[in-house]
Amino acid sequence: MMKPTVVAILTVAQLYLSATSAFALTLKDCLTRAAVANSQLKASSHDEQVATEAVGIATSGYLPRVDLQAGYTAQQAPQAVKFTAEPIPTQQADYAFANLSIYQTLYDFGRTRARREQAIMASEAAQQAYRGEEQDVFLQVVRAYYGILAxxxxxxxxxxxxKQMTHHRKVAQDMYEQGVVTRNDLLQAQVKLANSKQKRLSAANSLENSWLYLNFLTGQETGFRSELEEPEQRTETADLHMMMEIALRKRPEIAALKKTILADEAAIREYRSNYYPELYAKLAMDYLENNRVQEQTILSATVGFKINLFDGLATTSRKRQAVKIRSREEERLRNLEASVRLELETALNDLKVAEERILVSETAIRQSEENLRINNDRYVEKVGTATDVIDAQTLLTQTRNDYFSSIFDYQVAAARVKRAVGEL
Known part of the structure; x- marks a missing residue:
């Protein structure tokens, strides 16, 4: 349970917020807006769509290919043959022509199937990669959201x-005019007040920049402002082993790499199939305008096979390259799993420390307030010094900021834990 002083400070903060907006904006609202309007995610969504279209391209290998060609040829003279002294033309000088062909692969030893499977795995990898990038953006939103609250x-x-330094300066001014303290106390109070005003300007500027960053992440206008709702502070976590198992199942980047490895294996099978022939069937209709012959339109059907006998060892090199690419992705997967474990352990440690810092800071605030009260009284009674009062106020400000910083670090660490297991 928070101490009365902390509650009072939070109440003042809420009153400050209510003056700037008529409705509260939750963290869930910000995440929803980021998922829809974030410019980085909009750009990345095209990668997913491009990969999806590649599946259609690969699937086209199962369907027939239909080609049509037509044109008109004008020659200087028609082709002719010599049977007698006079040549006999065998074609017209100018003629139209057309060709319609239907080509269908009958069997290619799994080449088309491997190519389609490769495209499907690449498409699923792109989807998982998008989810991973989305969660990175979500973590940035969480940081910006709690950064504004802090x-x-x-x-x-x-x-x-x-306010406190203004009051202290007034006290020092009155005591100086009464001849109780030297002008040094008054100057010290004036300098400290100026310093406090500068810190206030810096805090206001930092808050403004945090709003600009959150609006950028969520696709809002730069001038948008709203009251932010502060979620519950507590976060439940499981043991490291269980959370790591969840991360291996749900982390989008891990799933994307696994799909990429499957795509690499399909690519290896595709290149291996290039060593084998392709069986095909072809239907064709050829038209050639020629009034010198009886048949101007010829229909034909062909069943055959084709195979590359030598391509400069390009097929062998492509297969070896695909094997190396698969090995590289397998190493990346092992490295990513180790990185996720490190990320998870670090986030859990930071979460635990931040929770302990919150408890320590709550006590420190109460002690700092009492310390300031005592030093103010001592100064008024001419027992203490102005330096003691200023140091006490500085200490109180620092302990309050430490408390708010620990809350910010706690919430961000909790979000990092969720990000590490793929559940943000």
Whole structure:
């Protein structure tokens, strides 16, 4: 349970927010908007669509190919043969022609099947890669969202420090005019007030930049502002072994690499099939305008096979290249699984430490407030010094900011845990 002082500060922050917007924006709202409007994800979605169209291209190998060619030829003189002294033309000088052919692969030893399977695996890998990139964007949104919440509280703390330093300067001014303290105390109070105002300006600027970044991630106008709803602080986590098993099943990047390896295996089978012939059937209709012959249109049907006998060892090199690419992706997969484990362990450690920091900071705030009260009283009673008051106020500001920073780090670490297991 939060201490009364912390609750008071948060209440002031909420009042500050309510003045800028009439409705609350939740983290879920921001993630939904990012999924739809983020410019980076919009660009990446085309990669997924391109990979999907490649499946249609590969599947076309199962369907017949239909070609039509037509034209008109004008010659200087028709072709002729010599049977007598006078040549006999065998064609017209100018003629039209047309060709319609239907080509169908009958059997290619699995080449088309391997090519289609490769395209399907590549398409599924692209889908998983998009999900991984989407979760990276979501993590950026979480950082920006909680960065705004923390920034708002930093601003409230800065405002409180300015108020306290303004009061201290007034006290120092009155005591100086009464001849109780030297002008050094007054100058010190004035300098500290100026410093507090600068920190307040820096906090306001940082908050403004956080809003600009969140609006960029969610596709909002740069001037958009809203009240943000602060989610619950607690996050439940399982043991590392169980969470790692979840990550291996759900992490999009791991799934994408596994699909890529399957696509590489299909590519190997495709290149291996190039050593074998292709059986095909062909239907054709050829028309050649020629009034010197009886048949101007010829229909034909062909069943045959074709095979490459030598291509400069290009097929062998392509197959070896595909094998090396598969080995490379397998190494990347092992490295990614190790990286995910490291990412998960780091996030869990940061989550645990941030939780402990929250508890420590709550106590420190109460102690810092009491320390400031005592030093203010001592200064008024001419027992303490102005330096003691300023140091006490600086310490209070720092402990409050440490508390808000620990909350920010806790929420971001919780999001990083979810990202590590692929559930953000």
């Amino acid at each position: 920034g708002q509280k930093y601003l409230v703390t800065a405002d409180d420090e300015v």
